[in-house]
Amino acid sequence: MTQVLKREFIDAFKSVRSILILLFITYVSYQSAKFFDQNQDMINQFAEESGIGTGALYTAAIAFVVLIFGFLFVFAISHDLINREIEMKTIRLLVTKTSRIQIVLGKFLGVLLFWVVTISISFAIISLITGAWFLKDYVQTMIFLFYIISFVLFISTIISKTKLTMFIGIFLGIVLPIIGLIAVYSDKWYFIPFKYLLPYNYLEGSIVMTFIPLVIGVCFISISIMLLNRKDF
Amino acid sequence: MEMMNVKQLTKKYGSTNVLKGINLTIYQGEVFGFVGHNGAGKSTLIHILTDIVNKSGGSFEILGIPDQHMNQVKKRVGVMPDISNLYENMKGIDFLRYMGELSLANSSKEYYLSLMRDVGLEGAEWKKIKSYSFGMKKKISIAQALLGNPELIILDEPTSGLDPESAIEIRNMITELQKSGKTIFLTSHNLDEIEKICDRVGILSEGVIKKLGTPRELKIAANESKEAIGLIIRTKPVLTADHISQISDDLDINISFLHTKKDYTFLKVTSEDGLPQLSKKIMESGILLYEVKMEEQSLEEVFMNTKEE
Incomplete structure (x- = not known):
């Protein structure tokens, strides 16, 4: 599994798209943290009036990027996480060397590690500027990304054409954040499934609620493993 | 010692029965050749035995391990599925290293370089696989099957499409592997080749093994029936x-x-x-x-x- 993980992780850094995304998130984090640091009075006043912690304000830029562009970015880098190997038939080599479950987990963890590094760089920059590490926001962001990566893994498992997952990825990357955010505030019956299946509703809840996307993510991974175990290559 | 034991193995694709109850035993140290016309089910059988495809029925054991626990045996079996399954954008040496590390094989650079030399790919180590000739791709595919010194080697048409010289090289390699105590299970369309290198042959037709024995036994039996x-x-x-x-x-x-x-x-x-x-x-x-x-x-x-x- 570690070899699949290592390869997926290294490959993520070789792609131009992922480097651009990493640079974009790092740049946004740096600029926003610098701006808030230079306007601390405004931050304190806003925090006091709104009841939001100052930490949440410093990390608001990362949260915004992940909430709005998270699906799009992860799909852009990893839409073909599983089906690329199936399409190129290289999965036939992999399954003769290691178990299918290890292939799925290795790939998932490789991508997750890429995002852990990317988000950690951004939080480290904020930490350098503010002198504090905003753990709650960090964990929440990582759980959100865990959900997205497991969802992308699931889509890449059920759809075998990489071109199709790229197209669907762009579509879902744009549509899901919109639906997800509307569903949080809407009582319409047709938004209810999205409210509970997408991770947006769980951001502003109790600590237990925060971990629900993690559980849904594990379900996506489990279904992906189950489907792949039954698949003929 | 039995290296592989297949019992009543079946495979269905939709309503088509590709394998209709395969029974087969492969013994230690033998080269077993599997022949059959296109679509007879040779590759399907190999794919089931190597976890590429799921069986529909029956059972099999490899190195004494039942098929339900096939993951335990993967490190001890070398498989050459097809040359179209290679990572074309990888350099030869990187490809072997990746495959080797998956098998938990010896991971020193020298080991991979010597393996490439052994299969006749000296000088091509740092070239991308996509620049390899057909024969070179076959060789690196065989090289990855030899990673980790497996006890059983499964080769799917190892010499098909090769020029005579390369085919002879690979045949010699198979013979050498047998001499070093390996058990080899291969499929081929080349019956001369099967006759030359295989100890036993199975002829697969319409999803069942119609004939099984040494090449000599099969020929004698055929003569007797004339x-x-x-x-x-x-x-x-x-x-x-x-x-x-x-x-x-x-x-x-x-x-x-x-x-x-x-x-x-x-x-x-x-x-x-x-x-x-x-x-x-x-x-x-x-x-x-x-x-x-x-x-x-x-x-x-x-x-x-x-x-x-």
Whole structure:
């Protein structure tokens, strides 16, 4: 599994798209943290009036990027996480060397590690500027990304054409954040499934609620493993 | 010792039965060849045995491990599925390293370099696989199957599409592997090759193993089932139809004259029992007899007959 993980992780850094995304998130984090640091009075006043912690304000830029562009970015880098190997038939080599479950987990963890590094760089920059590490926001962001990566893994498992997952990825990357955010505030019956299946509703809840996307993510991974175990290559 | 034991293995694709109950045992140290026409199910069988495809029914054991626990045995089995399964954008050495690390094999650079040398890929280590020739791709595919010193090696058409020189190299490699104690299970369309390197052969047709045995056994069995035996006789002067009709009068077997070619006469006899008597008669008639040879069915004919059965 570690070899699949290592390869997926290294490959993520070789792609131009992922480097651009990493640079974009790092740049946004740096600029926003610098701006808030230079306007601390405004931050304190806003925090006091709104009841939001100052930490949440410093990390608001990362949260915004992940909430709005998270699906799009992860799909852009990893839409073909599983089906690329199936399409190129290289999965036939992999399954003769290691178990299918290890292939799925290795790939998932490789991508997750890429995002852990990317988000950690951004939080480290904020930490350098503010002198504090905003753990709650960090964990929440990582759980959100865990959900997205497991969802992308699931889509890449059920759809075998990489071109199709790229197209669907762009579509879902744009549509899901919109639906997800509307569903949080809407009582319409047709938004209810999205409210509970997408991770947006769980951001502003109790600590237990925060971990629900993690559980849904594990379900996506489990279904992906189950489907792949039954698949003929 | 049994290296592989397959029992009533079946595979269905929709309503099509590709494998209809395969029973097979492969023993330690043998080279087992599997032949069959296109679509007979050879690759499907290999794919099931190597976890590429799921079985529909039956069971199998590899190195004593049942198919439900196949992941435990993967490190001890080398598989060459197909050259189209390679990571084309990787350099040869990187590809072997990646595959080797998946197998938990020796991961030193020298090990991979020596393996590439062993399969005849010296000088191509740092080139991308997509720049390799067809033969080189076959070789690196075999090299990855040898990673981790496996006890059982499964090769899917290792020499198909290769020039004669490369095919001979790979055949020699297979023979060397057998000498070093490996068990090899391979499929091939090349019946000459199967005959040369395999200890036992299985002929797969319509999803079942129709014939199984050593190449010699299969040919003998095919000859025994024939109604007439082909006979080639070299004499001086060459035997004519008149000679044959004169000689055969006193014999217990029926002889039919077919044709002559140079010094050879081609006959058909109903039984081999009268051959000593026939030879004696020829010599007594003043004709010099140099050679009497029974026409054997080639493995190719055995295969073709199996297909028609």
